[in-house]
Amino acid sequence: MSDDRRLEVLRAIVQDYVRTSEPVGSKSLLERHNLGVSAATVRNDMAVLEEEGLVAAPHTSAGRIPTDAGYRLFVDRLSQVKPLSRAERAAIQRFLHGAVDLDDVVGRTVRMLSSLTHQVAVMQYPSLSRSTVRHIELVPIGGPRVMVVLIVNTGRVEQRVVDAGRGLDGLAGEQLVHDLRGLLNREAAGYRLAEVGPRLEQALAEVPPEEQEVARAIVAALTEAAQEQTEERVVMAGTANLARVGGDFTASIGPVLEALEEHVVLLRLMGEMASLGNDDAVAVSIGAENPYEGLRGASVVTTNYGPSAAGGLGVVGPTRMDYPLAMATVRAVAHYVSQILDEN
Amino acid sequence: MSDDRRLEVLRAIVQDYVRTSEPVGSKSLLERHNLGVSAATVRNDMAVLEEEGLVAAPHTSAGRIPTDAGYRLFVDRLSQVKPLSRAERAAIQRFLHGAVDLDDVVGRTVRMLSSLTHQVAVMQYPSLSRSTVRHIELVPIGGPRVMVVLIVNTGRVEQRVVDAGRGLDGLAGEQLVHDLRGLLNREAAGYRLAEVGPRLEQALAEVPPEEQEVARAIVAALTEAAQEQTEERVVMAGTANLARVGGDFTASIGPVLEALEEHVVLLRLMGEMASLGNDDAVAVSIGAENPYEGLRGASVVTTNYGPSAAGGLGVVGPTRMDYPLAMATVRAVAHYVSQILDEN
DNA sequence: ATTGGCACTCCAGGAGCAAGAGTGCCAGGC
DNA sequence: GCCTGGCACTCTTGCTCCTGGAGTGCCAAT
Numbered sequence: 001m002s003d004d005r006r007l008e009v010l011r012a013i014v015q016d017y018v019r020t021s022e023p024v025g026s027k028s029l030l031e032r033h034n035l036g037v038s039a040a041t042v043r044n045d046m047a048v049l050e051e052e053g054l055v056a057a058p059h060t061s062a063g064r065i066p067t068d069a070g071y072r073l074f075v076d077r078l079s080q081v082k083p084l085s086r087a088e089r090a091a092i093q094r095f096l097h098g099a100v101d102l103d104d105v106v107g108r109t110v111r112m113l114s115s116l117t118h119q120v121a122v123m124q125y126p127s128l129s130r131s132t133v134r135h136i137e138l139v140p141i142g143g144p145r146v147m148v149v150l151i152v153n154t155g156r157v158e159q160r161v162v163d164a165g166r167g168l169d170g171l172a173g174e175q176l177v178h179d180l181r182g183l184l185n186r187e188a189a190g191y192r193l194a195e196v197g198p199r200l201e202q203a204l205a206e207v208p209p210e211e212q213e214v215a216r217a218i219v220a221a222l223t224e225a226a227q228e229q230t231e232e233r234v235v236m237a238g239t240a241n242l243a244r245v246g247g248d249f250t251a252s253i254g255p256v257l258e259a260l261e262e263h264v265v266l267l268r269l270m271g272e273m274a275s276l277g278n279d280d281a282v283a284v285s286i287g288a289e290n291p292y293e294g295l296r297g298a299s300v301v302t303t304n305y306g307p308s309a310a311g312g313l314g315v316v317g318p319t320r321m322d323y324p325l326a327m328a329t330v331r332a333v334a335h336y337v338s339q340i341l342d343e344n
Numbered sequence: 345m346s347d348d349r350r351l352e353v354l355r356a357i358v359q360d361y362v363r364t365s366e367p368v369g370s371k372s373l374l375e376r377h378n379l380g381v382s383a384a385t386v387r388n389d390m391a392v393l394e395e396e397g398l399v400a401a402p403h404t405s406a407g408r409i410p411t412d413a414g415y416r417l418f419v420d421r422l423s424q425v426k427p428l429s430r431a432e433r434a435a436i437q438r439f440l441h442g443a444v445d446l447d448d449v450v451g452r453t454v455r456m457l458s459s460l461t462h463q464v465a466v467m468q469y470p471s472l473s474r475s476t477v478r479h480i481e482l483v484p485i486g487g488p489r490v491m492v493v494l495i496v497n498t499g500r501v502e503q504r505v506v507d508a509g510r511g512l513d514g515l516a517g518e519q520l521v522h523d524l525r526g527l528l529n530r531e532a533a534g535y536r537l538a539e540v541g542p543r544l545e546q547a548l549a550e551v552p553p554e555e556q557e558v559a560r561a562i563v564a565a566l567t568e569a570a571q572e573q574t575e576e577r578v579v580m581a582g583t584a585n586l587a588r589v590g591g592d593f594t595a596s597i598g599p600v601l602e603a604l605e606e607h608v609v610l611l612r613l614m615g616e617m618a619s620l621g622n623d624d625a626v627a628v629s630i631g632a633e634n635p636y637e638g639l640r641g642a643s644v645v646t647t648n649y650g651p652s653a654a655g656g657l658g659v660v661g662p663t664r665m666d667y668p669l670a671m672a673t674v675r676a677v678a679h680y681v682s683q684i685l686d687e688n
Numbered sequence: 689a690t691t692g693g694c695a696c697t698c699c700a701g702g703a704g705c706a707a708g709a710g711t712g713c714c715a716g717g718c
Numbered sequence: 719g720c721c722t723g724g725c726a727c728t729c730t731t732g733c734t735c736c737t738g739g740a741g742t743g744c745c746a747a748t
Contacts, residue, residue, distance in 0.1 A: 040723070040724090057710090061709070061727085139481050255584075406741070
């Protein structure tokens with residue numbers, strides 16, 4: 001009837017298997033964990049766990065390995081979050097503070113995350129549509145062409161070259177650009193990019209007819225930039241960790257790499273995570289729970305960062321992963337990244 | 345004495361081995377290639393080739409596989425460049441033309457290159473220091489902070505936030521920013537970024553004392569952006585190709601992935617290529633020729649693109665690579681990328 | 689210089705075997 | 719009712735031995 005001990009056995013199995021990547025048997029389990037009972041008892045517990053679908057034996061006379069359901073239970077109920085040491089936290093903070101711009105923040109974050117967890121790290125750029133506009137700049141770059149530079153509150157900067165349809169070189173052109181710049185910033189600054197489209201459409205009405213064409217082209221470029229398809233960017237690092245020895249994971253590395261390059265998959269994943277929880281929650285998707293073919297056999301640990309969950313970040317690795325470490329690290333890193341972005 | 349036929353045998357060995365990834369023997373070679381001689385003759389030729397270090401046998405009674413030197417000879421003298429079909433060229437061009445900005449051009453290029461060659465594709469962003477300044481924009485973003493936006497002739501846009509040391513909000517601030525913008529563009533536009541630093545230093549002399557501090561901060565940011573360390577960015581795609589079955593290459597995938605993430609390595613590689621040849625030459629570095637540990641066992645095919653060789657791109661794969669295809673594709677893609685960049 | 693022939697080498701894969709690790713189950717003890 | 723020691727059973731792993739096949743190297747003949 002001792003339900004507790006059975007779970008204790010499960011925890012021990014998970015921990016040992018994560019360490020050694022070999023099926024763990026009743027005897028070798030007792031060597032490392034002090035359960036106060038005999039091997040036979042452990043065997044009985046294991047049999048029950050197997051019946052419940054929490055562990056499985058590769059073949060009759062091998063030890064047990066956790067199933068996806070076993071990991072799930074472990075993550076939900078058996079693992080206490082392992083807080084990072086003060087030194088680690090300080091190192092993260094210091095490293096991130098050295099970044100000179102958003103690209104640099106993202107680059108440093110993924111590299112750090114991957115080296116701390118020994119997994120593949122992924123990070124989404126802060127979503128444009130969920131960010132608020134800080135400034136819109138218009139830069140005439142010769143002839144009828146003008147570069148539209150969009151700066152949002154997360155520090156992300158996006159630019160597009162648009163064809164204004166008429167020359168902008170003379171004094172009149174300068175004046176026109178100046179007027180438009182003022183209009184755009186009055187109407188857009190401080191608003192979410194998703195809201196900016198409609199607002200500007202409306203504002204277009206007031207624009208004098210001879211400026212309509214230019215203005216429309218610019219608004220079109222801005223709304224286009226906020227489209228899901230174009231706005232989302234993903235960066236990753238630590239793919240070499242996939243090839244690390246230990247475990248049979250090296251076999252399935254191909255599909256995983258493919259899935260990782262299929263950025264849409266990652267974005268969906270992080271999007272789903274975002275939709276289902278409070279802000280600083282870390283979401284874990286284990287093995288077959290994963291909706292994407294190539295990522296069966298892999299686990300994903302993600303969370304959101306930035307103002308209004310503007311972006312997601314996380315790690316991808318084998319189901320045989322150190323979840324407490326991964327979850328703690330992902331959470332801490334997201335925390336500090338948010339901090340950095342707030343400061344700018 | 346028939347030196348020609350021996351080379352013909354070498355070519356046949358390379359071609360077959362690339363196809364099958366298995367050591368090729370005298371007999372099976374004759375099945376696929378019509379050399380007009382007997383197996384025994386081929387065996388003699390192979391023995392000579394082995395003595396010359398161009399092929400090697402994994403063990404006594406196996407077929408031969410090319411050595412790095414064998415591939416080198418093949419690339420230098422035996423392979424005619426395999427021109428892409430008209431349809432392929434058209435497809436490349438069409439696909440690249442859909443790009444909306446430089447990021448998009450780079451992203452599309454690497455994905456296309458990797459799927460055409462079935463190798464890992466890498467591409468360096470156009471170097472800032474070798475590009476010429478098209479425009480410098482100053483955007484005050486509240487308080488003492490101003491965002492410096494640098495636009496160069498390759499379409500690359502870089503931005504930095506600098507602390508001006510004094511508030512810029514009032515009318516006086518606006519005037520100051522306007523003056524500085526004019527000065528910067530007069531002095532910098534059209535020049536290479538590498539030359540811009542000194543020029544601006546000199547121009548600083550004329551700046552009225554009360555503007556000195558702001559101006560210096562901006563110039564510092566610009567020169568900092570042109571530093572090798574910060575200016576170089578690399579993008580890659582198709583890493584899943586490394587895990588493709590066939591050959592023993594899957595074993596060494598780990599080190600290769602590490603080397604690929606070590607962007608500095610790739611930049612060096614492309615830099616060296618750039619320094620040693622005429623513009624549209626494709627450089628090939630085979631196996632142990634490679635100066636970087638992790639890339640022994642891999643080959644790199646690169647070339648330059650853009651005005652004054654502003655950037656490099658290429659593919660990385662096993663030494664057992666289809667060199668004619670890789671070289672032709674890399675060259676064609678670089679050609680079209682240059683074209684696109686010229687148009688902007 | 690080329691060729692057919694032949695002996696030789698070596699790997700790949702299957703069979704057989706012993707050791708080791710682990711399990712399942714049972715009967716006895718608390 | 720739960721735990722435990724014991725025991726028979728199962729399966730993998732690593733070893734050796736063996737055989738078939740592919741390929742070579744060399745030689746004598748053309």
